Amino acid sequence: MDYMINGRTPVSRNRYGSITGTIVDMVPTRMGNGRTNGCVVFAEVEDMDGNLVNFVLTPATYVVDFETLSVGMRCTFWYEADAPMPLVYPPRYNAVVAAQDKNGRMVNVGFYNKAMVNEDNTLQLNMDGSVDVRTTNNQYFQGNPANHSLVVTYGNSTRSIPAQTTPMKVVVLCE
Numbered sequence: 001m002d003y004m005i006n007g008r009t010p011v012s013r014n015r016y017g018s019i020t021g022t023i024v025d026m027v028p029t030r031m032g033n034g035r036t037n038g039c040v041v042f043a044e045v046e047d048m049d050g051n052l053v054n055f056v057l058t059p060a061t062y063v064v065d066f067e068t069l070s071v072g073m074r075c076t077f078w079y080e081a082d083a084p085m086p087l088v089y090p091p092r093y094n095a096v097v098a099a100q101d102k103n104g105r106m107v108n109v110g111f112y113n114k115a116m117v118n119e120d121n122t123l124q125l126n127m128d129g130s131v132d133v134r135t136t137n138n139q140y141f142q143g144n145p146a147n148h149s150l151v152v153t154y155g156n157s158t159r160s161i162p163a164q165t166t167p168m169k170v171v172v173l174c175e
Contacts, residue, residue, distance in 0.1 A: 014120055015149060016096065016109050019055075020076040021047035023069060029056075043069065043095070045077065052090040055079070057098065062136040062151060062171060064099035064107055074101045078109040096173070097151050108152045109173075116146055117162055125152060126166045133170045141172045149173040 025044040030036045041057045055077045057069070069075060079093035086092055099107045110118040116125040125131075133141040150170050157165035 014081055015111050016078045017081040017093075018076050018078045018109070019045065019047055019053050019093075020101065021045040021053065021074070023071050023073050023075060024052075026069070026071055043077075043098075044090075045075070053077075054090055054092040055095040055098070056092060057095050061095045062097045062173065064097065064151060064153060064171075066138070067100050069098060069100065075099060076101060076107065104155055105168075106154050106157070108154070109149070111149050112146060112152075114146045121162050123152070123157065124162045124164045125170070126164055127170075128166055131167055131170055133172065135172055135174055141170075143172075145170055145172050149175070 022045065023043050024046050025042075027042050027044075028036045028038050029040050029042045039059055043055045043057055045053050045055060047053060057063075063069065076099050077093070077095045078097040080096055083094060085094075097107075097109050108118060108123050110120065110123075112118050112125065116127060117123070127133075127145070133145050135141050150172055152165075152167045153169040153171075154165040154167040157163040
């Protein structure tokens with residue numbers, strides 16, 4: 001997303017923010033006036049500085065590799081940076097993507113342009129024929145993943161700017 005400052009300089013801004021921490025509690029909750037139905041869960045997360053943050057996990061939240069999240073896991077949660085949020089403490093975000101932190105596995109969530117570079121210019125994807133490209137419901141993506149918001153799972157990358165990698169898996173966040 002590009003914004004203009006003083007009508008002159010385009011400034012790029014990430015569509016997604018992220019917070020990494022340890023899940024300290026998970027409780028089913030209700031949305032609106034309805035009863036708890038088990039489909040929506042509040043995950044209370046303690047970040048690296050000891051701050052608490054709540055994430056709302058809905059059936060629309062994509063969990064990387066369909067892993068079951070639980071108390072004690074160290075995870076990263078991504079949310080839409082421009083989405084409205086209630087002014088409550090601790091802060092409450094609607095989780096778009098969640099991923100357990102694992103050694104040797106990196107996850108990046110962001111918009112990738114036609115050159116397959118993410119919006120903050122930190123990662124470029126080398127899409128060879130071996131890359132598994134799916135949708136959030138685990139179906140094969142039938143189009144071109146460029147110019148979409150993607151969840152990219154990868155291992156190694158170059159030390160260039162932007163870093164380059166051939167991802168293990170790409171999930172398209174169809175809007």
